[in-house]
Amino acid sequence: MKKPKTATYEADPGEVSKVLLLFSGGLDTTILMKWIQDMYKTDVITLTLDLGQPGIDLKEVKQKALKLGALKAYVIDAKKEFAEHYISKAIKANALYQGQYPLSTAIGRPLICKYAAEIAEKEGCDAIAHGSTGKGNDQVRLDAGIITLNPKLKVIAPVRDYDLTRDVEIDFAKKHNIPIAHHKMSQYSTDENIWGRSIECGILEDPSKEPPKDIYLMSIPPEFAPDKPETITLEFEKGIPIALDNMKMELNKLIEKLNLIAGKHGIGMVDMVEDRIVGLKSREIYECPAAITILTAHKDLEKFTCTIHQNSLKPVMDQKWSEMAYYGLWYDPLMGSLNAFIDKANEKVTGMVKVKLFKGTATTIGRSSPYGLYDHKLASYTKGQTFNQAASTGFIELWSLQTKMANQIKEG
Ligand code: ARG
Numbered sequence: 001m002k003k004p005k006t007a008t009y010e011a012d013p014g015e016v017s018k019v020l021l022l023f024s025g026g027l028d029t030t031i032l033m034k035w036i037q038d039m040y041k042t043d044v045i046t047l048t049l050d051l052g053q054p055g056i057d058l059k060e061v062k063q064k065a066l067k068l069g070a071l072k073a074y075v076i077d078a079k080k081e082f083a084e085h086y087i088s089k090a091i092k093a094n095a096l097y098q099g100q101y102p103l104s105t106a107i108g109r110p111l112i113c114k115y116a117a118e119i120a121e122k123e124g125c126d127a128i129a130h131g132s133t134g135k136g137n138d139q140v141r142l143d144a145g146i147i148t149l150n151p152k153l154k155v156i157a158p159v160r161d162y163d164l165t166r167d168v169e170i171d172f173a174k175k176h177n178i179p180i181a182h183h184k185m186s187q188y189s190t191d192e193n194i195w196g197r198s199i200e201c202g203i204l205e206d207p208s209k210e211p212p213k214d215i216y217l218m219s220i221p222p223e224f225a226p227d228k229p230e231t232i233t234l235e236f237e238k239g240i241p242i243a244l245d246n247m248k249m250e251l252n253k254l255i256e257k258l259n260l261i262a263g264k265h266g267i268g269m270v271d272m273v274e275d276r277i278v279g280l281k282s283r284e285i286y287e288c289p290a291a292i293t294i295l296t297a298h299k300d301l302e303k304f305t306c307t308i309h310q311n312s313l314k315p316v317m318d319q320k321w322s323e324m325a326y327y328g329l330w331y332d333p334l335m336g337s338l339n340a341f342i343d344k345a346n347e348k349v350t351g352m353v354k355v356k357l358f359k360g361t362a363t364t365i366g367r368s369s370p371y372g373l374y375d376h377k378l379a380s381y382t383k384g385q386t387f388n389q390a391a392s393t394g395f396i397e398l399w400s401l402q403t404k405m406a407n408q409i410k411e412g
């Protein structure tokens with residue numbers, strides 16, 4: 001039974017004629033492929049974006065969609081675009097939601113919405129369907145993104161709107177002879193791309209228990225990581241990584257390579273209880289080896305090349321950026337304003353950073369930049385230093401003036 005409509009962008013059967021389904025090939029969207037045809041009596045076209053999901057065979061996904069009756073199945077390699085226009089902004093914004101999560105799932109959604117709106121227009125679809133539940137953030141990001149980009153589109157989210165539980169889905173699959181894969185990951189809900197992997201549900205829902213070791217795909221738990229550290233060099237230009245160990249490469253390739261190197265050392269495993277948009281607290285596990293390594297290096301180089309005043313305000317803007325991305329408001333004009341500020345602040349973030357990877361920790365151990373504001377002659381305590389120490393006492397007298405006065409006033 002569908003819950004009564006509460007929003008203008010929802011659609012009951014009979015109100016739409018052609019549906020574009022965001023198809024991952026997982027349990028939910030596989031069921032939906034057939035379910036929408038049955039329930040809404042419409043043609044269905046599918047869209048699958050390749051954002052670098054590890055272990056997914058996109059040819060197979062396409063075949064699966066067509067076999068289940070899709071009129072057309074779009075599979076688009078968007079890794080380069082994702083890296084250059086989405087991840088790059090997150091890097092410049094040192095983006096970590098609540099200080100821990102690099103927003104890998106969150107920043108993929110606006111790109112999915114962009115393609116969905118474009119293809120819906122091209123194919124004459126009047127609705128977009130997706131497999132999100134009514135408890136998570138992705139429903140917010142997808143619905144908000146789609147109706148912002150094209151307010152005429154309707155959104156169908158049957159798992160949420162018809163309360164399709166896993167058991168209902170499995171029964172439906174059996175009834176309609178839809179093959180569904182059973183594997184050890186099926187108790188979890190996962191989402192992955194080159195910026196990281198999110199794992200939730202199943203036994204992870206007990207936040208007091210350590211996650212089992214076998215949930216990880218991109219990283220080796222630190223206790224099993226090599227006993228010898230490995231040092232890598234990242235070169236940045238205007239805040240964007242352009243070379244790894246002196247080899248220039250496209251950002252998506254660099255990230256994929258670094259995921260393998262840093263993953264081997266157990267970097268970027270995050271266990272957090274986060275505040276979802278819809279008010280829930282949820283226990284989430286992330287693995288994001290390249291993201292954490294790059295963000296560590298970027299933040300360091302940014303501090304090295306920016307002034308004390310820039311370094312004071314930047315984290316405030318960064319936090320707002322992360323929240324807007326998390327909250328599904330990528331297309332709000334505020335994002336444009338924040339990106340303008342953040343791009344400007346990154347103009348001089350050019351140089352090299354050396355990062356040591358060792359048993360779960362990425363540590364910056366060296367940095368250099370033609371724009372570094374560090375001056376050895378000024379900072380050094382050795383002979384030949386140029387800092388005017390005689391000026392310090394006058395500065396301190398004025399700097400502490402109000403503090404001193406406030407402390408001298410006796411309480412009445
Ligand atoms: N909590 C994370 C976020 O909101 C991860 C969501 C993962 N999505 C999923 N379908 N498993 O960005």
